[in-house]
Amino acid sequence: GAVVSQHPSRVICKSGTSVKIECRSLDFQATTMFWYRQFPKQSLMLMATSNEGSKATYEQGVEKDKFLINHASLTLSTLTVTSAHPEDSSFYICSARDPRGGNQPQHFGDGTRLSIL
Amino acid sequence: RKEVEQDPGPFNVPEGATVAFNCTYSNSASQSFFWYRQDCRKEPKLLMSVYSSGNEDGRFTAQLNRASQYISLLIRDSKLSDSATYLCVVNIRAGNMLTFGGGTRLMVKP
Numbered sequence: 001g002a003v004v005s006q007h008p009s010r011v012i013c014k015s016g017t018s019v020k021i022e023c024r025s026l027d028f029q030a031t032t033m034f035w036y037r038q039f040p041k042q043s044l045m046l047m048a049t050s051n052e053g054s055k056a057t058y059e060q061g062v063e064k065d066k067f068l069i070n071h072a073s074l075t076l077s078t079l080t081v082t083s084a085h086p087e088d089s090s091f092y093i094c095s096a097r098d099p100r101g102g103n104q105p106q107h108f109g110d111g112t113r114l115s116i117l
Numbered sequence: 118r119k120e121v122e123q124d125p126g127p128f129n130v131p132e133g134a135t136v137a138f139n140c141t142y143s144n145s146a147s148q149s150f151f152w153y154r155q156d157c158r159k160e161p162k163l164l165m166s167v168y169s170s171g172n173e174d175g176r177f178t179a180q181l182n183r184a185s186q187y188i189s190l191l192i193r194d195s196k197l198s199d200s201a202t203y204l205c206v207v208n209i210r211a212g213n214m215l216t217f218g219g220g221t222r223l224m225v226k227p
Contacts, residue, residue, distance in 0.1 A: 032213070034214065034215075036217075041125075042219065043204065043217040043218060043219040043220050044161065044204075044217045045217075046214060046215075046216070049214065091158070093160055093161075095215075097213050103163070103166065104163055105149065105151060105163070105166075105206075105208060105213060105215060106213070106215060108160040108161055108162070109160060110159070110160050111158075111159070111160045113158065
């Protein structure tokens with residue numbers, strides 16, 4: 001079964017709306033989670049690394065004031081797309097690494113498909 | 118230059134065919150290597166890790182050439198269900214961050 005849960009799976013909203021996406025690790029504690037974005041026919045691009053109890057680390061070109069990340073607990077990270085516009089429409093995926101190890105370098109959520117009208 | 122490069126395809130092959138995908142990476146300090154599979158509108162799923170000695174899992178064989186900074190995936194006896202995008206993934210930096218290639222699309226036809 002899924003070890004990383006992402007919600008919601010699909011969002012359609014008007015331009016200017018802020019959208020919050022949740023990423024939860026279900027059976028392990030994750031001090032670090034990762035947020036990716038994938039545009040159609042392109043690969044996953046790392047947006048930011050979410051760090052529990054401290055500020056997220058953003059990749060070059062990703063606006064921290066646009067994409068707010070909060071990692072308030074060891075099992076939950078949230079990504080808020082503020083004042084979303086059509087160009088923010090994309091597939092957003094989170095991941096987390098199980099500190100207990102295993103063969104998976106990271107466990108991925110199911111992804112959130114965001115469509116801004 | 119992209120950190121991880123793949124031929125985007127698509128590769129259109131008949132069932133039962135053998136198909137090979139290649140991937141190159143730019144950072145010689147890369148530590149770990151993987152092949153992921155991604156179905157349309159779904160999250161990526163780990164297909165297999167890639168080890169220096171090469172490794173096989175059923176119909177899938179992965180090879181790593183550190184000197185050439187090159188990774189390959191061979192799929193034998195292709196099935197219709199193998200149709201997907203195959204992502205070459207490299208762990209380049211500390212902190213377990215993964216860098217994804219652009220993916221190679223495979224379409225297996227009857």
